[in-house]
Structures are given as C-alpha cells and as structure tokens.
Amino acid sequence: xxxxxxxxxxxxxxxxxxxxxxxxxxxxxxxxxxxxxxxxxxxxxxxxxxxxxxxxxxxxxxxxxxxxxxxxxxxxxxxxxxxxxxxxxxxxxxxxxxxxxxxxxxxxxxxxxxxxxxxxxxxxxxxxxxxxxxxxxxxxxxxxxxxxxxxxxxxxxxxxxxxxxxxxxxxxxxxxxxxxxxxxxxxxxxxxxxxxxxxxxxxxxxxxxxxxxxxxxxxxxxxxxxxxxxxxxxxxxxxxxxxxxxxxxxxxxxxxxxxxxxxxxxxxxxxxxxxxxxxxxxxxxxxxxxxxxxxxxxxxxxxxxxxxxxxxxxxxxxxxxxxxxxxxxxxxxxxxxxxxxxxxxxxxxxxxxxxxxxxxxxxxxxxxxxxxxxxxxxxxxxxxxxxxxxxxxxxxxxxxxxxxxxxxxxxxxxxxxxxxxxxxxxxxxxxxxxxxxxxxxxxxxxxxxxxxxxxxxxxxxxxxxxxxxxxxxxxxxxxxxxxxxxxxxxxxxxxxxxxxxxxxxxxxxxxxxxxxxxxxxxxxxxxxxxxxxxxxxxxxxxxxxxxxxxxxxxxxxxxxxxxxxxxxxxxxxxxxxxxxxxxxxxxxxxxxxxxxxxxxxxxxxxxxxxxxxxxxxxx
Numbered sequence: 001x002x003x004x005x006x007x008x009x010x011x012x013x014x015x016x017x018x019x020x021x022x023x024x025x026x027x028x029x030x031x032x033x034x035x036x037x038x039x040x041x042x043x044x045x046x047x048x049x050x051x052x053x054x055x056x057x058x059x060x061x062x063x064x065x066x067x068x069x070x071x072x073x074x075x076x077x078x079x080x081x082x083x084x085x086x087x088x089x090x091x092x093x094x095x096x097x098x099x100x101x102x103x104x105x106x107x108x109x110x111x112x113x114x115x116x117x118x119x120x121x122x123x124x125x126x127x128x129x130x131x132x133x134x135x136x137x138x139x140x141x142x143x144x145x146x147x148x149x150x151x152x153x154x155x156x157x158x159x160x161x162x163x164x165x166x167x168x169x170x171x172x173x174x175x176x177x178x179x180x181x182x183x184x185x186x187x188x189x190x191x192x193x194x195x196x197x198x199x200x201x202x203x204x205x206x207x208x209x210x211x212x213x214x215x216x217x218x219x220x221x222x223x224x225x226x227x228x229x230x231x232x233x234x235x236x237x238x239x240x241x242x243x244x245x246x247x248x249x250x251x252x253x254x255x256x257x258x259x260x261x262x263x264x265x266x267x268x269x270x271x272x273x274x275x276x277x278x279x280x281x282x283x284x285x286x287x288x289x290x291x292x293x294x295x296x297x298x299x300x301x302x303x304x305x306x307x308x309x310x311x312x313x314x315x316x317x318x319x320x321x322x323x324x325x326x327x328x329x330x331x332x333x334x335x336x337x338x339x340x341x342x343x344x345x346x347x348x349x350x351x352x353x354x355x356x357x358x359x360x361x362x363x364x365x366x367x368x369x370x371x372x373x374x375x376x377x378x379x380x381x382x383x384x385x386x387x388x389x390x391x392x393x394x395x396x397x398x399x400x401x402x403x404x405x406x407x408x409x410x411x412x413x414x415x416x417x418x419x420x421x422x423x424x425x426x427x428x429x430x431x432x433x434x435x436x437x438x439x440x441x442x443x444x445x446x447x448x449x450x451x452x453x454x455x456x457x458x459x460x461x462x463x464x465x466x467x468x469x470x471x472x473x474x475x476x477x478x479x480x481x482x483x484x485x486x487x488x489x490x491x492x493x494x495x496x497x498x499x500x501x502x503x504x505x506x507x508x509x510x511x512x513x514x515x516x517x518x519x520x521x522x523x524x525x526x527x528x529x530x531x532x533x534x535x536x537x538x539x540x541x542x543x544x545x546x547x548x549x550x551x552x553x554x555x556x557x558x559x560x561x562x563x564x565x566x567x568x569x570x571x572x573x574x575x576x577x578x579x580x581x582x583x584x585x586x587x588x589x590x591x592x593x594x595x596x597x598x599x600x601x602x603x604x605x606x607x608x609x610x611x612x613x614x615x616x617x618x619x
Contacts, residue, residue: 029079030068036081039063040097048098048105055081161227163217169347170340170372171211174331178202178219181306185223185259188304199329200296201307203267203322205314206333209373212310215333216263219308226257232269235288243270243288251295251305259304267309271317289318296326335371338364338466344372348379355395363399365463366446378402407461409454417452422590424493425450428500429458430585431488433600435574436462436481437581441474445597450589457499458589472520475510479567480574482507487571492582511563512556521559529556581607 036057039045047058057079064075098105165175184191184198191198204212220227228250235243254262270288296307309327311317321327336344341364349360367375381402386394417425433448443462450458467474486500515521516529529548548556575582581603588595588603 029070029074029076031065031079031081032068033081033084035065036079039065040101040103043101045098045101045103048103049108050083050105051108053083055083057081160224161217161221163214163221165218165222167347168211168214168218169343170336171215171333174204174215174333175218177329177331178215179222182219182222185225185261185304185306188259198306200325201309201327201329203314203327203330204308204310204333205330206312207335207371208312209371210333210335211372212333213263213265214372216261216265216308216310220261220263223259223261226254226260228254228257228260228262229265230263231265232267232271235270243285244291247288247291247295254305261306261308263308263310265310267321268311268313268316271309271311271321273316273318274320289321293318293320293326335369336375341367341370341375344375345379348376349394352379352383353393355393358394358396358399362396366399366403366461368464368466374406378406381405404449404453408456408459412452412454415452417457421497422450423586424489424497425458425499426586426589427488427492427582428485428497429460429589430582430600431484431486431571431575432460432481433585433597434488434578434581434604435484435571436460437597437600437604438574438578439477439480442477442481445600447594447596448585448589448600449594451593456502472514472518475514475520476563476567479507479510479564480571482510483564483568484571484575487568488575488582491572491575492579492586507564507567508560511560514563515556515559520563521556522562523555523559578604578607 036045036055039057039059044059044061044063045057046060049056059077059079062075062077064073065079066073067076067079095105165179168175181198181202188198204215206212216229217227230250235246250262254260270285270292272285272289274286274289307327314322314330322330342360345360345363349358363378367378370378378399382394382398385398385401385405389398391398429448429450433445436442436445443464446461446463448458448460453459482503483500485503486496489496489500515524519526519528529552581600584603584606585595585600588599
C-alpha cells in the first residue's frame with residue numbers, strides 16, 4: 001500500500017486549524033447580548049476579551065443563564081457573545097460600564113498573517129492536491145526525477161533468477177538454440193578469440209502462453225548473470241521523449257552490469273512498422289523505437305550484453321528491428337506436440353495428489369493445440385473440480401469435466417428445451433458422430449453429448465491426429481463431418497434449425513482456405529489468391545491495389561460453394577445409408593445425454609452388417 005504524502009497531511013491539518021480558528025465560539029456556550037448586559041449590571045462579569053467583534057466573557061462564579069441551543073437555562077462559568085454588528089468596536093457606554101464595574105477587559109487586534117493565510121488557503125490547497133496526484137501518477141515522491149529512468153526489474157546477486165532449463169518442459173529445439181547464448185555469456189573469450197560474434201539480439205516468437213518469458217528466465221538462470229526484465233509498454237509515457245530516455249537508461253545500466261541479459265517482453269507494442277497507416281508521423285512510439293534501434297546497433301563487438309525480445313506478432317515488427325546486427329536470430333516457440341504436452345502436464349501435476357487411474361497420455365491426446373498456459377489451466381480446473389466434490393485426490397473424471405468446462409463452458413442446467421428441440425439436437429449430434437465413425441481416416445470420436453454447455457446445445461469430442469500437412473481428402477472429410485449435423489436434421493426431422501450456424505462458419509472457413517490459400521479449387525488450381533500483408537489496423541491494405549477482380553471473386557465463390565455442396569451431399573448420403581446407427585445413437589443420447597465413441601462405433605458396425613431402408617421424413 002502506497003504511503004500518504006506527508007505534505008498533504010500537513011495541508012489538511014492546516015486547513016482544519018484555520019477552519020476551526022475562524023469559529024472562536026466553538027467549545028464555549030453562546031448567549032444573547034442582552035443577557036450579557038444584565039449580568040454586567042449585576043456585577044457578575046469578571047473579565048472580557050474582544051476579538052473580531054466576539055467577546056469572550058469570564059464570570060465571577062458559575063451562573064445559570066439561558067444559552068443558545070438549549071431549551072432550559074444552564075449554569076456556566078464563561079460564555080461567548082457577539083457584539084452589535086454595526087459597530088466595529090464596543091461603544092463608549094459599554095467601555096465606561098466595564099470600567100465602572102471594575103471588569104478586566106482588553107481588545108485583541110486580528111492577526112495580519114492570519115488574514116493572509118485565509119486568503120491564500122484555497123490556492124495552497126489546490127497546488128497541494130495537484131502535487132499529490134502528480135506524484136501518485138509517477139509512482140512516488142521522486143516521480144518528477146524518474147520520468148527518464150528505466151522501470152526494468154533487475155535480478156542480480158541478491159535475487160538471482162532460479163529458473164533453469166530443466167524447469168521448462170518441451171521446446172527441446174529452442175533450448176538447444178539458446179544454449180549457445182548461455183555459453184557465450186559464460187565463456188565469451190572462446191568466441192572472441194576466433195573472431196565470432198554472438199547474435200546481439202534473440203527474438204522469441206510464438207503464440208501466447210507457449211513459454212517465451214519462462215525460457216528467457218531460464219537463460220538468465222543458466223547463465224547466472226544480471227537479468228533486466230521490462231515490458232515494452234513501460235517505455236511509453238504521456239510526455240514526448242520519456243520513452244527514448246528510458247531506453248538509454250536501461251541500456252546504460254545493462255552495459256555497467258555486463259555480462260548481462262536484457263529481456264523486453266511484448267516488443268511489438270513499440271516495435272511496429274514505422275510510417276504504416278494514414279498520416280504516419282514522428283510520435284512518441286517511433287521515437288522510442290528509433291532509440292532502441294540506435295542502442296542495439298551501437299553495441300561494440302566485445303559487449304557481453306544480449307537483448308532478448310518476445311512477441312506473438314512478428315509480422316508487424318519494423319524490418320530495421322529484424323535485420324542482422326539487431327534481432328538477427330529468431331527462435332520459434334511453437335505449440336507443444338503430444339510428447340511435449342505429456343511432459344508439461346507432468347510438471348504441473350507433480351505437486352498435486354493424483355488417483356491411480358489418471359492417464360496422462362490420454363489427457364495429452366485430448367488437448368491438441370493447447371499451449372503450456374492452457375495445460376496449466378486444465379490441471380488447475382481439474383483440482384478445483386475435485387475439491388468442489390470433496391475429493392482428496394484428482395481422478396480422470398475431474399479432468400474430463402475440466403476439459404468440458406474449458407472448451408465449451410459451464411453446464412447450462414437452467415436452460416429449458418422442449419422434447420422436439422431435444423430430439424433435433426440428438427439427431428444433429430448423431431449426424432456428426434456417425435459420419436466421423438464411418439469415414440476412414442477421420443479423427444477418433446471420444447464422446448458425444450447433448451448436455452447444454454455455454455452457448456453449445458450439444459457437442460461431439462474427438463482425439464485428432466496431429467499432422468503437419470493436411471491433404472485435400474482429409475479436409476473434405478472434415479467438411480463432411482462438420483455438415484453431418486445439418487444433413488441429419490433434414491433427413492430425420494424433415495426440417496432444419498439454427499443449430500448448425502457454428503458448423504457452417506467452420507466449414508466455410510476451411511473451404512475458403514482451400515480455394516484462396518491452398519490451390520484446391522476447380523477454377524484456381526495451384527494458385528494462391530491471398531497475399532501476406534500487414535494487418536488492417538496498420539493501414540497497409542488501404543494503399544494497395546485489390547488482389548483480384550470482381551470476376552475472380554465470383555469464381556472463388558463458385559469454387560467454395562461447389563466444395564461445400566459436394567461435402568453436404570456426401571454427408572446426406574452417409575446418414576441415410578446408416579440410418580439404423582443414426583436412430584440408435586439418437587435414442588442413446590435422448591436417454592443418457594452422454595455416450596462414448598465406442599457406443600457410436602458399435603452402432604455403425606451393426607448398421608454395416610444390417611443395412612436399413614431409407615427413412616421416411618416427417619413434415
């Protein structure tokens with residue numbers, strides 16, 4: 001918690017003092033002026049002190065008098081009384097009466113400094129509040145002097161980075177590439193002697209959550225050198241030139257601590273292409289980028305400072321940042337494969353109590369295209385599920401529920417579904433399941449559910465085989481499975497619903513990529529119509545001519561439509577041919593709501609041996 005500014009406390013106390021000092025009657029009883037004159041005539045007044053037209057009266061002994069704000073008279077030893085407002089000082093008759101009664105009296109003139117303070121108090125308070133909020137915005141009392149100071153966290157001898165390569169599961173190729181960086185920091189003479197130059201900058205590229213920051217910490221831990229960590233967004237400030245100043249300070253600190261590692265996370269926030277978009281301009285971000293470029297190019301050949309950068313958007317980086325001499329080496333940190341997912345799961349599960357039947361390879365197969373952060377989330381959700389049910393160990397059912405929650409969302413038990421809608425959902429999911437079980441080479445069906453989760457009313461789960469290349473036949477099979485739900489609705493329900501919206505989006509996306517990127521269309525074989533260009537927000541596409549004409553766009557649409565129509569016709573014929581399996585699977589879903597892939601495969605096997613006639617549709 002940040003401490004309160006002491007000057008603000010002083011100003012607040014001063015304001016309270018001045019406020020209460022303006023009310024001299026505070027703490028004393030107030031009486032009417034006529035009561036005061038009566039007590040004076042009775043000789044009960046001992047002393048009178050007048051200041052600012054307010055008289056503080058001391059009585060010879062406590063006397064019962066009517067007091068302002070009290071319904072009954074009170075016995076008081078002293079009180080305050082306001083003198084007539086049309087007189088700056090008491091008249092001569094009052095003074096003569098005081099002298100005649102032997103009353104000790106005096107007149108105190110108001111303090112000049114007091115009046116000055118009263119006049120300037122609002123200005124003082126205004127500047128005090130401005131100073132307070134200005135300091136808070138800059139992170140402390142010394143914020144004014146820290147505008148150009150680096151905000152990087154330094155890990156040195158006192159707080160060395162403890163992460164090692166053994167703490168990073170998977171990414172073996174990336175670790176082999178980075179071991180060279182560690183060896184240079186430990187043995188720089190071996191490289192300098194032969195005239196070799198180590199890369200000045202290493203850019204870690206990969207999707208979010210794949211462990212780029214963790215690998216950077218592991219490099220620092222293995223090399224056992226000072227490690228400077230900063231997010232690129234921390235260079236930016238509302239004042240022009242602050243970012244460049246912070247860059248200079250960071251590089252100076254790193255050089256003083258050499259050998260050292262400097263890690264800039266999310267470097268794309270300041271490293272975007274210069275001059276992109278409409279208008280351009282030499283703004284604060286470009287000034288900061290220019291300073292980084294200058295500092296990295298200014299390293300001497302014997303400097304033992306290595307800059308690590310991390311980004312998931314290498315396509316938007318300025319080319320000058322990626323040229324040799326700056327970030328001249330890129331290390332790709334991709335999504336983990338099956339074996340790496342198993343290793344990552346073991347790392348996250350080593351401190352959790354596991355039941356005997358937990359199959360880590362099965363969990364790894366069920367999490368294709370999951371990043372390391374996603375896998376950590378799966379293990380944590382499984383632990384939460386087990387704790388919610390009062391278990392002392394995590395079993396496979398907890399992992400299955402965690403995967404369902406992560407991929408589809410929470411169970412929507414409050415959703416009211418009519419029997420007719422539930423039947424349509426069951427046949428829809430049966431269409432996906434049966435086509436996936438029938439088509440050879442399709443992803444293995446794991447389970448089918450019609451339990452509403454999130455925005456999905458039902459789902460079919462698969463164990464996909466990870467492949468580097470996707471054949472045209474496999475892509476067409478995916479389209480058939482995706483459109484099998486709508487085909488089943490049309491064949492077995494006699495009408496179609498809106499439940500296939502997400503299926504259509506996925507199928508259309510695959511079909512368009514087949515035509516535009518992979519050259520699998522009838523009109524555009526062996527031709528890519530999509531070009532690699534910057535994202536729309538950079539404004540590059542606005543200045544470029546269109547990639548193809550309107551006529552070409554129509555031909556693309558024809559190819560996409562042809563691919564989708566062919567896949568839908570095939571899906572319709574399959575669900576019709578295996579109508580017996582469709583009825584069995586749909587009935588099982590209506591009664592159990594969740595069935596395994598083995599149930600579907602058994603139904604398909606029976607339908608293959610006993611073909612059924614084409615079902616009659618109901619209007």
